Amino acid sequence: MRHRSPRQGKRVRSFLNDWLGRVYPGDCLRFIACLPDNSIDLVLCDPPYGLDRGNDDPARKPARTVRGRKGLAPRRIAGDSYMEWSANLPLWMTSFMRILKPGACCCCCCGGGGPHPVFAEMALVMDETIGFKQAVVWDKVHMGLGWHYRRTYDIVMIGQKRGAPSKWYGDRRERNLIRIPRVIPRSDQHPTPKPAELMQHFIRLHSRPGHVVFDPFLGGGTTAVVAEAMGRRWLGCEIDPRFVAMAEERISRARALRLDAER
Ligand SMILES: C[S@@+](CC[C@H](N)C(=O)[O-])C[C@H]1O[C@@H](n2cnc3c(N)ncnc32)[C@H](O)[C@@H]1O
Numbered sequence: 001m002r003h004r005s006p007r008q009g010k011r012v013r014s015f016l017n018d019w020l021g022r023v024y025p026g027d028c029l030r031f032i033a034c035l036p037d038n039s040i041d042l043v044l045c046d047p048p049y050g051l052d053r054g055n056d057d058p059a060r061k062p063a064r065t066v067r068g069r070k071g072l073a074p075r076r077i078a079g080d081s082y083m084e085w086s087a088n089l090p091l092w093m094t095s096f097m098r099i100l101k102p103g104a105c106c107c108c109c110c111g112g113g114g115p116h117p118v119f120a121e122m123a124l125v126m127d128e129t130i131g132f133k134q135a136v137v138w139d140k141v142h143m144g145l146g147w148h149y150r151r152t153y154d155i156v157m158i159g160q161k162r163g164a165p166s167k168w169y170g171d172r173r174e175r176n177l178i179r180i181p182r183v184i185p186r187s188d189q190h191p192t193p194k195p196a197e198l199m200q201h202f203i204r205l206h207s208r209p210g211h212v213v214f215d216p217f218l219g220g221g222t223t224a225v226v227a228e229a230m231g232r233r234w235l236g237c238e239i240d241p242r243f244v245a246m247a248e249e250r251i252s253r254a255r256a257l258r259l260d261a262e263r
Helices: 010-019 028-032 082-099 118-128 196-206 222-229 241-262
Strands: 023-025 040-045 100-111 132-139 153-160 177-179 212-215 233-238
Touching (some): 118 153, 196 222, 233 241
Parallel strands (some): 040 212, 132 177
């Protein structure tokens, strides 16, 4: 009798279908453990950066520098300490590798410069698990915090699962550098939002309408909003209940706008 992996049966298929277009409120590793092998067309993710610094969140600056926002507490990101990040990274990459279809990609945002070489660590772990394809530099246009070599870029690491030709839907002249202004969040928004245009870029290059895009670290919901607008199916996880609520609200607003526009 042919061996059936416990992650290939009807039950895991229906788990995936049940969560399409909804935010899973919890740890992504628990969620991924219930997904079938080889089922995802694109993992597009923006995990904590492991830099324990709130990623240039203006609300973390001293109160006097944030006009009219006295006394705001730092809005921390779960799992953002280097120790946690470093311990989780191989688990995340191994689990992404299992659920990706052969030839499909994982596009994973990562801090660009120092003080810790997290980008180097991510590239190595990605290569040992999914398979390293490329490092794309995202020029964020506006300078971030710091004194020497002020942060102006992030890296988006691209891994590609071995075993089939690349699932690539861009043209042959795509560069590995992209210039999109970073988003400066308001205090009622997620502290480290990615620009919609950035997520759009990678969804366009690595998926087609109807494909399943998975963001394990959904934050305020940017990937989901963009994936819906581009006609992709999506799955998303978020561990922090404040951001789950934020993402759900943003997704339902985007859906309502789209329904209005279709009328
Ligand atoms: C860098 S933010 C993502 C921001 C998002 N790209 C956006 O545009 O709003 C990372 C998110 O991952 C969440 N997170 C951290 N550890 C997680 C885990 N183990 N499972 C699911 N979500 C997690 C954090 O709460 C945070 O909201």
